Amino acid sequence: MGWFLIRGYAILVYIFMFLPVAVVVLLSFNASQFGAFPMTGFSFRWFVELAQNEAILRAFRTSVILGLLTALISTTLGVLASLALVRYRVPGANLVSTLLIAPILVPEVVLAVALLLFLNVLGVNKSFALLLFGHVIFTLPFVILVVQARLVAIRRDVEEAAMSLGASPMQTFFQITLPLMLPAVLAGGLFAFTISFDDITGTLFWKPGGVETVPTQIFAMLRNSISPEINALGTVMIVMTVGLPLLGAAIARQLSKKSG
Amino acid sequence: MSSVILRNVVKRFHKFTAVHKTSLEIPDGAFVTLLGPSGCGKTTNLRMIAGLLDPSEGEILIGGKAVNNVPIHKRNLGIVFQNYALFPHKTVAENVAFGLKYRNVPKAEIAGRVQKALDLVQLPHVGARYPKALSGGQQQRIALARAIVIEPDVLLLDEPLSALDANLREDMRVELKRIQDQIGVTTVFVTHDQSEALAMSDSIVVMSAGRVEQMGSPDEVYNNPASEFVANFLGASNILPAQCSTRGADGAVLELAPFGKVPIPAEKAQRLSDAGPAKLVLRAEKLQVLPQGAAPEGVITTPATVETVDYQGQTVRYFLRLGDRQLQAINMIDDKPFEEGAAVQIGFRPKDCSALPGEAE
Ligand SMILES: Nc1ncnc2c1ncn2[C@@H]1O[C@H](COP(=O)(O)OP(=O)(O)OP(=O)(O)O)[C@@H](O)[C@H]1O
Ligand SMILES: [Mg+2]
Numbered sequence: 001m002g003w004f005l006i007r008g009y010a011i012l013v014y015i016f017m018f019l020p021v022a023v024v025v026l027l028s029f030n031a032s033q034f035g036a037f038p039m040t041g042f043s044f045r046w047f048v049e050l051a052q053n054e055a056i057l058r059a060f061r062t063s064v065i066l067g068l069l070t071a072l073i074s075t076t077l078g079v080l081a082s083l084a085l086v087r088y089r090v091p092g093a094n095l096v097s098t099l100l101i102a103p104i105l106v107p108e109v110v111l112a113v114a115l116l117l118f119l120n121v122l123g124v125n126k127s128f129a130l131l132l133f134g135h136v137i138f139t140l141p142f143v144i145l146v147v148q149a150r151l152v153a154i155r156r157d158v159e160e161a162a163m164s165l166g167a168s169p170m171q172t173f174f175q176i177t178l179p180l181m182l183p184a185v186l187a188g189g190l191f192a193f194t195i196s197f198d199d200i201t202g203t204l205f206w207k208p209g210g211v212e213t214v215p216t217q218i219f220a221m222l223r224n225s226i227s228p229e230i231n232a233l234g235t236v237m238i239v240m241t242v243g244l245p246l247l248g249a250a251i252a253r254q255l256s257k258k259s260g
Numbered sequence: 261m262s263s264v265i266l267r268n269v270v271k272r273f274h275k276f277t278a279v280h281k282t283s284l285e286i287p288d289g290a291f292v293t294l295l296g297p298s299g300c301g302k303t304t305n306l307r308m309i310a311g312l313l314d315p316s317e318g319e320i321l322i323g324g325k326a327v328n329n330v331p332i333h334k335r336n337l338g339i340v341f342q343n344y345a346l347f348p349h350k351t352v353a354e355n356v357a358f359g360l361k362y363r364n365v366p367k368a369e370i371a372g373r374v375q376k377a378l379d380l381v382q383l384p385h386v387g388a389r390y391p392k393a394l395s396g397g398q399q400q401r402i403a404l405a406r407a408i409v410i411e412p413d414v415l416l417l418d419e420p421l422s423a424l425d426a427n428l429r430e431d432m433r434v435e436l437k438r439i440q441d442q443i444g445v446t447t448v449f450v451t452h453d454q455s456e457a458l459a460m461s462d463s464i465v466v467m468s469a470g471r472v473e474q475m476g477s478p479d480e481v482y483n484n485p486a487s488e489f490v491a492n493f494l495g496a497s498n499i500l501p502a503q504c505s506t507r508g509a510d511g512a513v514l515e516l517a518p519f520g521k522v523p524i525p526a527e528k529a530q531r532l533s534d535a536g537p538a539k540l541v542l543r544a545e546k547l548q549v550l551p552q553g554a555a556p557e558g559v560i561t562t563p564a565t566v567e568t569v570d571y572q573g574q575t576v577r578y579f580l581r582l583g584d585r586q587l588q589a590i591n592m593i594d595d596k597p598f599e600e601g602a603a604v605q606i607g608f609r610p611k612d613c614s615a616l617p618g619e620a621e
Contacts, residue, residue: 157345160312161403163332164339165410166362175358179349 021238028231046232056233059217063197066128066213070135070196075189077136078143079181085144086151097144104141111138112205126208134206135196142195143188150184151177183252190248194241262323262413262446263288264309269318271304278304280470281318286448286463291440293449293457296467297493302450305467306418309448311335323413333362338407338415338445342422344399346391352378352402353387359410377409378402380439397428404436408443415440415447421456433459454494458482466490484528484614485541491616496544498587501618504538512615514540518583519560519607528614537618546612547589549578549598550605561607566598580606 031041050056081100085093103111115134116126124130154177162172178185200215207216214237221230264286271279279301286292294302307313309320311332319326327335346355356374365373378384381401391399400420407415420436421429437460440447451457457464458478466473466481466489474486485491488499502514502522512529514522522540524532532538548559555561567586568579576597580587589606591597598604 155343155345157341157343158347160310160332161339161341161345161406162347162358164310164335164337165359165406166333166336167358168331168333171362176347 024231024234025238027228028235030228030231032228046228047236050229050232050236053229055212056214056217056229059212059214062211063213063215066132066135067193067197069132070139071189071193073132073136074139074143074192075185078140078147078188078192079185081140081144082147082151083177086148087156100144101141103137108138108199108201109205112202116205126206128208128211131203131206131208131211134202135199138199138202139192139195142191146188146191147181147184150181154180183255186255187248187252190245194244198237198241263321264414264446264448265319265321266305266309267319267321269305269308269315269320271301271308271313272316278470279308279315282470282472284465284472284475286446289444289446290462291437291447291449291460292463292465293451293461294465294467295451295454295457295493296473297452300467301470302452302467303418306416306448306450309414310337310339310416336410336413338410338412340400340403340407340415340417340420342419344391344396344403344423346399346403346406348391350390351387352383352389352391352394355391355402356387356406356409358406363410373409377405380408380442381405382435397424397432400424400432401435404439408439408445411443412445415445417447418450419452420449422451422453429456436460458494466493468493483543485616486531488539488541488616491541491543496588496590498542498544498547499616500540500542500585502538502540502615504532504535504615507532507535512538514538514613514615516540518562522560522610522613524613524615525611528611532615532617539616539618541614541616542608542612544577544588544590546608547580547587548607549580549589549591550607552603552605554605554607556607558609559607560610561605564604564606566600566602566604569597569600571597580604582606 026039027037028046029042029044030039031043031045032039081096084090085097090096112134115130115137119126119130158180159172159176162176163169167175197213198215199213200219203213203216204219207213212220214233218230218233218237221227264284266282266284269279269282270277282305284305294305296302304313308315309322311327311330315328320328322335346352347358350358353371353374356377357370360370360373374387375384378387381404383398383401383405386394386398386402391402394402400423404420417436421432424432433456449457449460461478463475464478464481465475468489474481474490476484476486481490482494485494485497491497491499500516502516504512505515505521506513507529509526511526512524512532512535514524516522524540548556549566550556550559550561552563562582564580564582564587566578567581570577570579574593575590576593578589578591578598580589587606
């Protein structure tokens, strides 16, 4: 009886969490003028309109470019930082590690305002570069956590064996260490991309005037009206932010299946 | 192939000295074992030879050249690690070929040399597999193949057999020795297993607490230990306080109560410089437990009591009471062993003993 209640309760929680998402997806295929029930028919109309909306396309392009750059920079920095922390035992490694992870622990609003104020003091204007910088700071901890965990599991003697066989430290890194941590590097990059892609809090503070990402664009559109286009956009966002990590996980699994 | 020389090498980790001033000479083509208890500095020495650690003091020479400033990847060494350290993302053949890529070996030649190395370790058909599809023993053979295919100047092995189970370990021991004989590479082998050391080595370096206690052939370290530590580390020994009454060119005479006079041959008394306090070293296997009243030719005997009997199948280990002292004897079982509490005669032949200097009281 007790178990029955708990199970029922759990199901209710899931419904509460996922029903709105399901509604959005469902309504995005609604043929009606209004983004609300009742459904009047099945149609791709809103997706077509979405694809023709200049503002949304521009926001989409901005988000993708921002996400890709964030992923690229975060992953590179994250790999280097993890190497330094795990392999080279830099002095004060614990402190550095904590500082690098800190952005996860600080509320995003605080981080956003702090960065903005700091750059204000320095007299730097808002720009796309600043937005990118913010996203990198914000996604770096995730990359470091994932990559570090993997690097710790790579035995040092495998690298030593490579060097004893004649590979220089650099060759050892590219031949042995990097391939072995590739699944984590890819996962970290995907994380960074998706986090950047659907971030809104920091982005609202950091973005220069006139630049919109997909989330800020939705936010702006919502202020005027609830157009069914937004449902379609929401569906696209869901597919991207859920689908990409799943795809990444599948690739990572495939890679590590080979190397064990 | 090359000799390895350590000259006054010291290794400190912060304030802790892991290796005290050590000088060693490992001749070209020899199989030398570093033997000692856990933490005595064996791995530290090996890693310094490998170039994975820098000595705090002293010089290391390989093939007559100082290598202190030569990084590991330029030393041309073959290293076999305790946990194999195969590259998990490369096939067995790619693993073995890895070192050849950095030696300008023509592509056409690589496959042939890899195959030859795999044949040598008797795993000719596993080239296409990934390491995790091999058993522990097979992985260790591949690790060995990978290390020797590059024709290293020196082969370094850090407890390569300790991750294997007992039977496999003995097979691999024979195998490893066969391969080493065949290619004749100078080999430094680290172990804390004395039977491994005795079975495989041309020469054993017994270490304790960062110091070399003795370097010699297995026969020398076993039968003529340089210190009490060596005597006890290689099997069990009885160390008995005695008095040296005569020390001459043909040996020494030790007074050992209650046995009497024990003449020690010259080569086993070389560590005793003068008459005076001494210690008599008697291996447990050389102490005979005899029926009461027995007095075989050439054996010095005295009566004693059996305290404990530890039956081990082919052999038996006795703990014997002799006055206020306890002695250990390991004898072959002939007929059936003595029982606990039995009054027996114990004895030994003087030529089975060796002498060490004793502390003055
Ligand atoms: N990087 C290090 N930092 C500090 N101390 C170390 C370091 N490496 C080794 N030591 C110390 O040096 C001593 C010798 O270590 P070493 O690894 O050479 O022992 P070993 O003889 O190989 O022992 P084992 O049989 O357990 O492998 C040990 O007391 C160890 O704690
Ligand atoms: Mg060791």
